[in-house]
Amino acid sequence: xxxxxxxxxxxxxAIAVAACGNAPTTTQxxxxxxxxxxxxxxxxxxxxxxxxxxxxxxxxxxxxxVLKAFSDKTGAEVTYASTGEDTGxxxxxxxxxxxxxxVAILPQPGLVQQYAEQKALKPLTDExxxxxxxxxxxxxxELGSADGQVxxxxxxxxxxxxxxxxxxxxxxxxxxxxxxxxxxIQAAQTVSDSGTPPFSFCGASGWTLTDxxxxxxxxxxxxxxxxxxxxxEIPWTDPxxxxxxxxxxxxxxxxxFVADGxxxxxxTDFPTCVSKVYSNNEAAMVIEADFVAVEAVQSGAKVGEQxxxxxxxxxxxxxxxxxxxxxxxxxxxxxxxxxLLQFLASxxxxxxxxxxxxxxxxxxxxxPDNYPDxxxxxxxxxxxxxxxxxxxxxxxxxxxxxxxxxxxxxxxxLQDFLREPTDIKGAQTALEAEAAKAWK
Numbered sequence: 001x002x003x004x005x006x007x008x009x010x011x012x013x014a015i016a017v018a019a020c021g022n023a024p025t026t027t028q029x030x031x032x033x034x035x036x037x038x039x040x041x042x043x044x045x046x047x048x049x050x051x052x053x054x055x056x057x058x059x060x061x062x063x064x065x066v067l068k069a070f071s072d073k074t075g076a077e078v079t080y081a082s083t084g085e086d087t088g089x090x091x092x093x094x095x096x097x098x099x100x101x102x103v104a105i106l107p108q109p110g111l112v113q114q115y116a117e118q119k120a121l122k123p124l125t126d127e128x129x130x131x132x133x134x135x136x137x138x139x140x141x142e143l144g145s146a147d148g149q150v151x152x153x154x155x156x157x158x159x160x161x162x163x164x165x166x167x168x169x170x171x172x173x174x175x176x177x178x179x180x181x182x183x184x185i186q187a188a189q190t191v192s193d194s195g196t197p198p199f200s201f202c203g204a205s206g207w208t209l210t211d212x213x214x215x216x217x218x219x220x221x222x223x224x225x226x227x228x229x230x231x232x233e234i235p236w237t238d239p240x241x242x243x244x245x246x247x248x249x250x251x252x253x254x255x256x257f258v259a260d261g262x263x264x265x266x267x268t269d270f271p272t273c274v275s276k277v278y279s280n281n282e283a284a285m286v287i288e289a290d291f292v293a294v295e296a297v298q299s300g301a302k303v304g305e306q307x308x309x310x311x312x313x314x315x316x317x318x319x320x321x322x323x324x325x326x327x328x329x330x331x332x333x334x335x336x337x338x339x340l341l342q343f344l345a346s347x348x349x350x351x352x353x354x355x356x357x358x359x360x361x362x363x364x365x366x367x368p369d370n371y372p373d374x375x376x377x378x379x380x381x382x383x384x385x386x387x388x389x390x391x392x393x394x395x396x397x398x399x400x401x402x403x404x405x406x407x408x409x410x411x412x413x414l415q416d417f418l419r420e421p422t423d424i425k426g427a428q429t430a431l432e433a434e435a436a437k438a439w440k
Contacts, residue, residue: 042075047336052081052090053105053326062356069352070343076336087111091331095120100331103340106152107326108396108404109143115329116146122330124150125338131345135363137388143397144327151329153345156353157360158324159379160211160289160393161312164296166277168306169196169284177310181219184313185250188257191284197259199251200283202273203266203418206411210395210403211322212287213414217244220316223389230394232439236431245417245424247315253421259283262419271295278307287312289324290360290379303375311382321386324393325362354380362390402438409434 055063060082067078083090087107094100100120106112115121124132129150132141136154144152163184165177170187173194178184188198202208218226221240228234229241251257258265259282268276274292276282278299286292296307312320328344330337343349350363354370360380364387368380383390395403395410402409413434417427 042073044336044339045075047074047076047334049076049078049103049334049336049340050081050101051078051103051105051340052083052101054083054085054087054107055105056082059358062353062358065356066344066349066353067340070340070349073343074339076339078340088114091115095331102330102332102334102337103328104331105155105326105328108324109152109327109392110397110400112144112152112327112329113146115331116149116151120331121146121151122333122337124153124330124341128153128338128342128345131342135345135347135350135365137364137390139388139390139392140362143392144329152327153341154325154362155328155344155350156326157362157383158289158291159360159383160322160324161215161320161382162289162292162309162379163285163287163312164274164277164292164307164309165285166281166283166301166306167308169194169281172196173284177308178313179310180313181247181250181315188251188285192254192256196281197283198257198285200259200268200273200276200286201252201265201418202268202270202286202288203262203415204269205273206406206415207395207404208270208273208288209414209418210410211289211393212248213244214322214391214394215287215312215320216247216315217241217394218320218322218391219312219314219318220244220247222316222318223391226391226394230391230397232398232435236435237428241428241431242424244315245427248417249421249424252418262421266415266419271298275299293375318389319386321382321390322393323362323383323390324396398435399438402435409438 051067053063060080064080067080070076071078081101088111091100091104095118132150132153140154141150143154144150169191173191175187175190178187191198217229220243225234225240255261259276260268270288273286274295277284277286278296278301293303296303301307328341330341347363347365350361350366351370353359354361354366355372357372360376360383362383364384368377368384371377371380405411410431413427413430416430
């Protein structure tokens with residue numbers, strides 16, 4: 001559910017920037033890198049490939065431009081199939097029927113593990129793995145692996161370590177964007193004193209609360225503990241979890257800090273929490289990813305003017321950078337499928353895609369200079385600068401019963417914590433009980 005919603009609106013950067021007049025509106029291929037040099041050999045002439053992904057609309061059109069660049073370079077004929085919102089529901093019957101697509105784009109690493117166990121994925125060739133080693137940190141390689149075998153490459157990212165704010169609310173209160181947690185609390189208090197609730201929470205969409213926890217936890221506990229907790233190698237009753245919840249308590253524990261109070265926040269979904277900030281002026285800030293941009297624009301705000309953001313402030317020693325993303329895998333063992341994965345993992349493929357709106361690359365060798373607008377360049381530079389400290393969305397690494405089901409698991413416990421933020425130990429106990437069941 002979370003990924004379907006994020007997928008549907010991730011093109012927000014494209015729409016938002018276009019609304020500001022800074023982005024190209026055409027979906028025609030760009031000149032740079034979209035065709036082979038004159039006389040270049042087309043090594044896959046006559047080869048036909050099918051690629052399945054969740055994207056529709058502008059996202060699909062932009063991805064098809066990348067596929068066209070691959071076709072122009074290699075001669076392969078590539079067709080695109082949309083999986084719709086539920087990738088698993090689309091791929092499952094095709095896998096069982098023996099007719100999967102050549103390449104599939106999976107919206108979360110957990111599906112890599114699932115399909116690898118079902119023997120539905122083809123291990124990447126040495127050439128593709130070498131491309132990944134050249135362009136990605138070891139962490140991203142691990143996310144595309146199962147039992148020590150590399151099956152996928154992370155090709156597209158969503159930046160989840162952002163706090164969006166309404167510039168007029170900050171100006172009215174006389175505050176500047178904070179750089180650390182203490183400054184955030186101080187700014188929130190000042191904004192509250194000026195008569196505006198500082199935060200709009202999307203409590204009805206439980207995944208937004210997991211994003212908040214992940215940023216605080218990564219910053220306070222560090223990347224190593226983040227990895228351990230994401231695999232349930234340490235329990236949710238660990239003191240590091242208590243520390244993160246205590247920090248979150250500082251903002252959700254004050255009624256005046258939360259627009260419409262906890263009960264109202266728990267009835268507010270994403271994207272309504274964004275419209276509370278930019279349409280109704282009911283709050284000053286919303287903590288969420290780059291795709292807030294589209295909702296801000298639809299609320300009448302211009303990104304970079306009324307709608308601005310700052311990086312999620314450091315709570316501990318680590319500046320948090322949490323990403324979501326999509327993993328490309330091969331479901332048929334063919335030279336064409338592997339060639340496409342190698343192209344998608346390459347600097348060349350990444351830079352072709354980066355020139356189009358609505359895209360962020362986890363490829364460390366894709367220069368942010370390729371992005372079509374200043375907002376995306378800044379986000380891209382943040383990913384590159386974070387290096388080995390960047391981490392994938394923890395709840396999407398967990399079994400879906402814990403990290404991805406509405407009204408259950410982590411979502412429900414954090415919603416309960418938003419409702420009653422004084423019982424930190426109770427929240428930890430509940431989280432551990434749910435995790436133990438999911439990892440059993």
